[in-house]
Amino acid sequence: MVVIRLSLRARPKNRPYYQILVADQRKSPKKKYIERVGGYDPLLKHDNALTLNLERIEHWVSQGAQMSPRLKQLVKRYKKAHAA
Numbered sequence: 001m002v003v004i005r006l007s008l009r010a011r012p013k014n015r016p017y018y019q020i021l022v023a024d025q026r027k028s029p030k031k032k033y034i035e036r037v038g039g040y041d042p043l044l045k046h047d048n049a050l051t052l053n054l055e056r057i058e059h060w061v062s063q064g065a066q067m068s069p070r071l072k073q074l075v076k077r078y079k080k081a082h083a084a
Helices: 054-062 069-081
Strands: 002-009 017-024 035-040 050-052
Touching: 002 054, 002 069, 017 054, 035 054, 050 069, 054 069
Parallel strands: none
Antiparallel strands: 002 017, 017 035, 035 050
């Protein structure tokens, strides 16, 4: 099954950064992935904290990919902030 999930990437100590990846559920999130569709920096408090390619996310969801629960929350927040 294909999933869209957050993957922690190496940054300096106490500075997390997540990539939003489309990947096979059976593979490690640190290894091979199909496509990178965004990024998330939880320490930034403004709109630049989250970057998403909504077209590609919607494409993958239409193809049957499942989003992780945390990513669903982030996408909902992103759409609400950029609805104007």
